[in-house]
Amino acid sequence: MNKRRTTWEWPVILVVGAFFIVPMLAMTRFAMQRVPMSLLGRDTLFSRWTIRGLMNTISDDKFQPAFLLSVRLGIVTVLVVLALLLPTVLWLHLRAVQWKMAAEVVSLLAYVVPPIALVVGVSGAYRDTVPWIVSTNFGLVPLYAILCLPFAYRTLDAGFAALDLHTLVNASRSLGASWQQTFRKVLIPNLRTAILTTSFLAFAVVMGEFAISSLLLKRTLPTYMVEAQGREPQGAMGVALLLLVLTTVLFMVLGRIQKKSPTSSSQEIRITP
Amino acid sequence: MGPTRRRQKIVSELDFLLMVSPSQEENVTGGPAGSRASATSGRWSPSLILPILPYFTFVGLFLLVPTVVLFTKAFRPVTGSTTSAMVEAMNASNRSSFVFSLKLSLYSAILGAIIGFLFALAASRIERPRRLRNLVTGFSGVAANLGGIPLAFAFIASLGAQGLFTRILYHNGIDLYGAGFKIYDFWGIVVVYLYFQIPLMLLVMLPAIDGLRPTWREAAINIGASPFQYWRRVGLPILTPSLLGGTLLLFANAFSAYATAYALSSGGSRLVPVQIRFYLQGNTITGKGNLGYALAAWMVLILLFVMTGYLLLRRRAERWRTT
Structure with a gap:
């Protein structure tokens, strides 16, 4: 037809x-x-x-610290975002429903404040009072966490919304599990897809972030690439290609995970009341 | 795999990769679950607020306070002047960089919206290789999140003065650089931005196009409409809020972008973010630091305006997708 x-x-x-x-x-x-x-x-x-150009750059003694710094920042940011959001979104769904709207609006603010304005504001606010945010490498983490907030919040929010949360928590608690056990053994396995999605996206964002790290003069992978472009264009291009391939693979794995469990949560645990 | 199932899949994909959540409304109003008991004990009771306090504190410290500081500094005058930096930020040279940024965002948004819409429409109408659609959406998810330094490099390699595509065109009698094209100029940046704008538009439009029900089309054809008339009178009007909303989203996307243009021009671009960097790095010498804050504050205001419009349009676009 x-x-x-x-x-x-x-x-x-x-x-x-x-x-x-x-x-x-x-x-x-x-x-x-x-x-x-x-x-x-x-x-x-x-x-x-x-691949000699690429190899030259990779063995450059400035490349490895930059690459490792980006990877570390990515991992720490993922952990901070999850540690911050998982309990919050859980509580918002479980009890503090009245605060959900406020929490979501607040998470969306990061779209209105572009990275360049964020870093300018943060350095204006804290350069004199809390200088580690501006001066140390890991001071970037809070800023990166803010960048990830909008999509991280929404992903986890959707993940929790797909769960029959009250039944799960009540069942677990009435069987004598502590909050910690409930979190580790019941909620996290059920939220696997949402958690992985958030982690992958946040990691990819941090690996490619340039505006903030360049303004604060940090040697992350993207700032290294720009700097190396003048010295060794071919190698810098190779590193950029590598980053692209890495991101693409990350997203492909992510697509696989999401496909495997389209609504994993709601299907696996149908404990009908 | 019914169409609704498929739509859901794409919507969720969009949801994850970008910021668009079609199910926002239902979440926002707060479901019935959990509102018992706690609702009566008051929204400010400590036991209710305590667990969510870290989140609000974190956002307050690292997003709200910096934004407030940004604005207070922006309204102060520049050294040696009495007018607020906000006003001065709109003087001649800075205004021209705003015009440049706005125009760039506008052109790349409109072009990206048109091409992205056609791309989405084409992808949704081709049925033969079933995998094409998955391929296109999967790829768009990646490309819409690209940008930054690697994208700039890729375009330097293809459309730069010594780029592959530039060379191919040259051998076929088209001399891009002879005609005045430069990858770091206005049109160069527009073309590069299209690389993430088109896929973003596709991800916004596919669910909307899938939301056009076949029955509407059949009804229109039954009462004698031509396909053209169907699109003119039914299809496009229904899609208009999505199209406009998508365009605004693309605009905001381009307006806040920084890394790509910076790397294309080796830091010499006239874009507002690059200007901000210039003022802030020189602030101890020139005493014009507040000007940097003011430019950033103007950016926030413009984005606030655009994103509000986007959210309103999206709400309107969802009218047809409920039930």
Whole structure:
């Protein structure tokens, strides 16, 4: 019944698709082929491909600290965001329902204050009173947590909303479990998808964040890339490519997880009252 | 896999990857669950508030206080002047960078919205390889979150003066750089931003397009409408709030972006965020630090305005999607 002729659809898909693919190809070539652009032709297309530029940069003694710093910041930010939001959203769903609206509006404020304004405000407010926020590497964590707040809040909120929370908590508590046990053994397993989604997104955001770390003069992976671009363009391009691949893999794994359990929570535990 | 199921999947995907939650309303009004007992004991009772206090404190300390400080500093005058920095921030040179930023955001939002909408429409109408749709949405989820430094690098490699695509065009008789195109100029940045704007629009529009019920179309055709008339009179009017809302979202997205333009231009762009950096780094010398605060404060005001419009439009767009 749905026998539509497709006329303009394929051209649109193909043109837009090309727009998305060409920059990736160009980037790969730039990162891995040692043939000047002016000499690139049909016969040199496959010659002199190498990952030496990338390897040079990776073995650069400034790369590893930058990379490790970004990874550490990512992990710590994920932990802070989860530690902050899990109990809060749980309580908002369980008891403090009147505060849900306020909590959500507050989480959305981060969209109104762009990263550049956030870092300017934070350094204006705390540079003299609480200097570690501006001066130490891990002072970035609170700012990154704020950046992640809007999507983290919504993801976890949706995760809790899909649970039959009262039944779960009451069942667990009446069986003699402490709050801690309830949290660890009942809630967290049921919220796996939401927690993983939040963690992956937050990690990806931190790995790519530039505005804040560059303004506070921190040597994270993105600021390193910009700095290395002038010195070793090919290597910097290779690192950028690596970051892209990492992000893409992260998102693909995420898609898998979400697909596997479309509404994992509501299906697995149907304890009908 | 009914259409509603599929829609739900996409909506949730969107939800996770971006900020758009179609189920916001029901959450916000507060479900019936849990409102017993606690509702009577008052919203300010300590036992109720205590567990959520850390969250509000954290946001207060790291988001609200900085924003308030930002505005108080922004309203103070610049050294050696009596007018507020907010006013001075709209003087000649700064105004021109606002105009540049706004125009850039507007163009990239409108172009991104149009192309993204067509892209979404095409993806939703093609049925043959079933996986195409999944591929497109999955990819969009990644691309909409890209941006930053790697994106700038990718475009330098393809559309820079020595870029792959620039070269291909050159060999086919089109001299981009001869015609005055530069990757770090206005149109260059617009093209680069489209890389994340188009997928974002797709993610906003796909659920809305899926929400167009086949029965509406059939009803229109039955009473003699042509496909064109159906779109003119039914399809587009229903999609209009989503389209406008999506455009505003794209605008805000472009307006607050910083890293990509910075890396494209090696820090020399006229964009407002780059100007802010300039004032703040030189503030001890020039005494114009407050100007940086004022520019940032103006950004917040503009984004507040745009995002409010977006939320209102989204509420309106959902009118057709309920039941």
